[in-house]
Amino acid sequence: xxxxxxxxxxxxxxxxxxxxxxxxxxxxxxxxxxxxxxxxxxxxxxxxxxxxxxxxxxxxxxxxxxxxxxxxxxxxxxxxxxxxxxxxxxxxxxxxxxxxxxxxxxxxx
Numbered sequence: 639x640x641x642x643x644x645x646x647x648x649x650x651x652x653x654x655x656x657x658x659x660x661x662x663x664x665x666x667x668x669x670x671x672x673x674x675x676x677x678x679x680x681x682x683x684x685x686x687x688x689x690x691x692x693x694x695x696x697x698x699x700x701x702x703x704x705x706x707x708x709x710x711x712x713x714x715x716x717x718x719x720x721x722x723x724x725x726x727x728x729x730x731x732x733x734x735x736x737x738x739x740x741x742x743x744x745x746x747x
Contacts, residue, residue, distance in 0.1 A: 643700065643713050646720035647693025651686045653727030658682035660734040664744035671747025678746055689723060 661679040665672050696716050703709045734745045 643716050643720060644693055644697045646717060646724060647689060647696070650720050650723035650727055651690040651693065653724060653731055654682050654686035654689060657727060657731050657734055658686060660731065660738050661745045664734070664738045664746075667738065667742050668744035668747045671744045674746045675744050689720075693720070 658679045658681075661675050661682060665675050668675075696712065700709060700713055737743055737745050
């Protein structure tokens, strides 16, 4: 289960990092909204960093104590949490991608 949690954590972090990149790229389409888009891109990148850090810490815990019942319970809850983070991240990436690539507008503004 630790390997699945690690993969979900990486996918979640990558989706939020892609959201940060799309938000920053949207600046090209609206010079008057640079500040809010840079602030939000930084915020999304920070979420990606926290998700990656969390995945690394939980993965290390799972490798150190693979058979402990509390760790198994933690890994199950981590799997549910990362699944939710992946779903929200991908949904927001799709919405931001539509806004930037099809509407040719910044994500915020």
